[in-house]
Amino acid sequence: MIEHLIGGEETLALFEYLGLLFPCEIDPTLMVPYVHIFPIDVDLVDRNMSEVQHIGQYRSMDSAEQASVILVTDCHPKVLSRITVGEQENGAVMYIGPDSLALVNCLPLQTYFSSFKTEYNLTETFRVLDICTGSGVQGISTLVSLKSIRPDASIVFVDVNDRALQFARFNALLNGISDEKILLINKDITTHEDFISERFDIILANPPFIPIPPSELIQKRYGLFSAGGSRGDDVLCSLIQKVPQILKPESGLLGIVSEFMNPPEEGRHLDVLHDIQHWWNSSNINDKGQDGIYPARCILFTNEFPIAASIYASRRADDEEEDELWFNHLQSNGIDSISPGLLFLMLLSDHLQEGYFESQIVPRSRFGSIWTPFNIEAVDYIKTLMKIWYTSKTK
Numbered sequence: 001m002i003e004h005l006i007g008g009e010e011t012l013a014l015f016e017y018l019g020l021l022f023p024c025e026i027d028p029t030l031m032v033p034y035v036h037i038f039p040i041d042v043d044l045v046d047r048n049m050s051e052v053q054h055i056g057q058y059r060s061m062d063s064a065e066q067a068s069v070i071l072v073t074d075c076h077p078k079v080l081s082r083i084t085v086g087e088q089e090n091g092a093v094m095y096i097g098p099d100s101l102a103l104v105n106c107l108p109l110q111t112y113f114s115s116f117k118t119e120y121n122l123t124e125t126f127r128v129l130d131i132c133t134g135s136g137v138q139g140i141s142t143l144v145s146l147k148s149i150r151p152d153a154s155i156v157f158v159d160v161n162d163r164a165l166q167f168a169r170f171n172a173l174l175n176g177i178s179d180e181k182i183l184l185i186n187k188d189i190t191t192h193e194d195f196i197s198e199r200f201d202i203i204l205a206n207p208p209f210i211p212i213p214p215s216e217l218i219q220k221r222y223g224l225f226s227a228g229g230s231r232g233d234d235v236l237c238s239l240i241q242k243v244p245q246i247l248k249p250e251s252g253l254l255g256i257v258s259e260f261m262n263p264p265e266e267g268r269h270l271d272v273l274h275d276i277q278h279w280w281n282s283s284n285i286n287d288k289g290q291d292g293i294y295p296a297r298c299i300l301f302t303n304e305f306p307i308a309a310s311i312y313a314s315r316r317a318d319d320e321e322e323d324e325l326w327f328n329h330l331q332s333n334g335i336d337s338i339s340p341g342l343l344f345l346m347l348l349s350d351h352l353q354e355g356y357f358e359s360q361i362v363p364r365s366r367f368g369s370i371w372t373p374f375n376i377e378a379v380d381y382i383k384t385l386m387k388i389w390y391t392s393k394t395k
Contacts, residue, residue: 019086019163033075034085038096040069042141045109045149064110069144071096071171073135083223090163094134094225098371099206099340103257104141105379106301106342107204108386112253113149115390126153127198129246131189131205131239133157134225136168138204138255140175147176154181158195160188161224190238199248202255207235209259210316213329218322231333232261233275240279244293249349256343257371263302263339264359273300276343277357295355298345299389301382304364306337340371342382344389360385 007014012031015021024030043064074092077083085092094100126146130139139155146153155177157168165184172182187195211232212222219227228234236258243254260272276298283293307315313326330336348355362370365377372378 017087019088019090022085034080034092035072036075036095038071038073038135040071040096040101040104040137040141041066042069042104042145043110044147045113045145067144067147069137069141069175071135071137071140072174073137073167073171077221077223083221083226085163091161091224093161093164093167094206094223096135096137098369098373099257099259100134100137101373102340102342102371103138103204103206103255106382107138107142107255108344108383108390109142109145111383111387111390112202126150127200127202128153128155129158129196129200129203130155130168131158131203132207132225132235133159133168134164134206136171138206139168140172140177142202142204143172143177143181144175154183156183156185156196156200158185158187158189160186162186164225189242190234193242195242196246199246200252201248202253203243203247205235205239205254205256205258207239207256207258209233209236211261211330211333211335213325215322215325218325230329231335232259233272237275237279240276241283243345244280244283244296244347247345247347249294249347252347254343254345256345258341258343259338260300260302260341260343261333261335261338263306263337263341264300264361265306265337271359273357273359276300280357294347294349296345296347296357297355297389298343298357299385300341300343300357300359301362301370301385302339302341302359303370304361306339309336309338312338340369342370344386 012021015031019034021031021033024032044067073095074080074085076095077092080092083092084090128139128142130136133139136157139157143153143155155172157165159165165186169182169184173179185195189195208226208228209232210222210226210228211230212219212227247254262268262271264271264273280296309330310327313330314323317323317326362378362381365375367375367377370378
């Protein structure tokens, strides 16, 4: 193999140094890739098209023009059998999972632009912020979707992992986003209060969300992109608290995909929506120096049937001993159920306006979960309600 490779051993050494290949432990004559290429189709936003006419008619499935996004990212940890890569043992970059695709598919970009009655901020550069960016899938998909309506859009990628930022920049360039429109920030938003000092039109995030038990053996199986703290919501909490200072009032949109602990259910007194509202209310004063913060309108979508803590524990555990460890950890943190979900939030510009936090249960369909790839019914349901949500924002 080496004799057919330009550069021979030096090229292989370079690939390993760059964290692209590593020697196969079974057959030393082979090199195994860390990375793979993942294609995604995204809908192009058209100012003249209404996204959803009525429930059951999902426009992008029949009439929306689409474009392809090509992403390079690391393989799943179960494929790599490790969570670090390269000679420097850098943290692996998150693979493209069902959560990644869920936010790409459900982000209501067409409704977002259709909701403005006049030409929107055409004199201002359109700015997108992708937090916990990983491969850059969320931000890049958004900029590609907007290429015909906001070709001036620029993006800021934020991640604690340098390798992730390198992947995000490479993927952005690969998809035609010029270097001058890209900014990389290596910051941990849970520890940096001032990680950025501007406001954005769209903020996207797929934060780490797994509530990993304090077991060294278990923690070794989960990378930077997985560990969400004891309750799984450390990054989510920090993000919600920072949004009032970095999202544009009234015109800005926040979109988050995550697993949510204790999702809203009938008969539950306190749930994750109460936590989100509490985090929001504990934010700092707004940039006008007024007491309190901008009121927000927030909608949380979760599954009709959450996963019980006992089932969640068994799915995460490798054996009965770990199963008990996971379950006890969830119980000790007051977690009795978990649901994949999507959260959307916008700021209101007037303190006299009334904000609200609401939840919506996405009915289980024949396709399964809210995150199931190609779950057309879930996407249709969410985007239809988001259109109603946007229509009511000025009332």
